Amino acid sequence: MLVHDKSVPLYLQLKELIKQEIKKGNLKPTDRLPSEKELCNIYKVSRITVRQALAALDNEGLIYRSHGKGTFVATPGVDQELITVTPFEETLHRKGIKPSTKCLSCHIISADFNLATILAIPLQSNIAHVCLLGLGDDEPLVIYNSYFPQAIGQEMMALVQEKIQKGHSFSTYDLYKNISTVTPAMLTQSFESIVADKSTAKILNIKPGHPLLQVTTIVYTADGRPTEYRIAAYRGEKYRFHITRPAGSHFSNN
Incomplete structure (x- = not known):
């Protein structure tokens, strides 16, 4: 009491x-x-x-x-730390949730002005587009849309197909350890609250207008070369991100 x-x-x-x-x-x-x-x-x-x-x-x-x-x-949600990059599978396992991944799209496209600028490649260059659906206990949680320069994109697409055939759960970030030519060194992320359109709602098994958290990520190598541009849409009521950081000198009494 x-x-x-x-x-x-x-x-x-x-x-x-x-x-x-x-x-x-x-x-x-x-x-x-x-x-x-x-x-x-x-x-x-x-x-x-x-x-x-x-x-x-x-x-x-x-x-x-x-x-x-x-x-x-509420049904159990996913709480992800922002200080470090935690693999999709590990994040869900920590919550006692069974992870799985589906590949919705995996093909070569031509880079428009926006994608060419972000990936620092010539306009109309071939790039790889990989769209993955992350699930927890067979319930859709997040859609990942990733874009890669062609060289690494070809390897990524092959790895995606391999992992899907073996029934593994993963996000594209988990696959870099299998690519010897590229090592991510830094990433930038922005967070935005959006609502689901009809196509996204259908994939995530929710109603149009449902709240989503959109996380936009650019992955860089040590020499500052962009290697992936990813837009992820998380179900707002299922995913929560948190960060712990020092307060700094602003609150010092000195």
């Missing part, structure tokens, strides 16, 4: 109690939580305390609210 101890706010205690019930499996995905009023009566706390606890749980992706229906336990 809750302890009226000023060192630990009541809403944090309530949040942890509900969180533990979820972790223990006493509250399962899609289970409806008691109403705010019911929680107030059960734990003898104010509605403000209950709302703060639910907001904290919602922020951690442990619950979700449906207008007019109530508050429910």
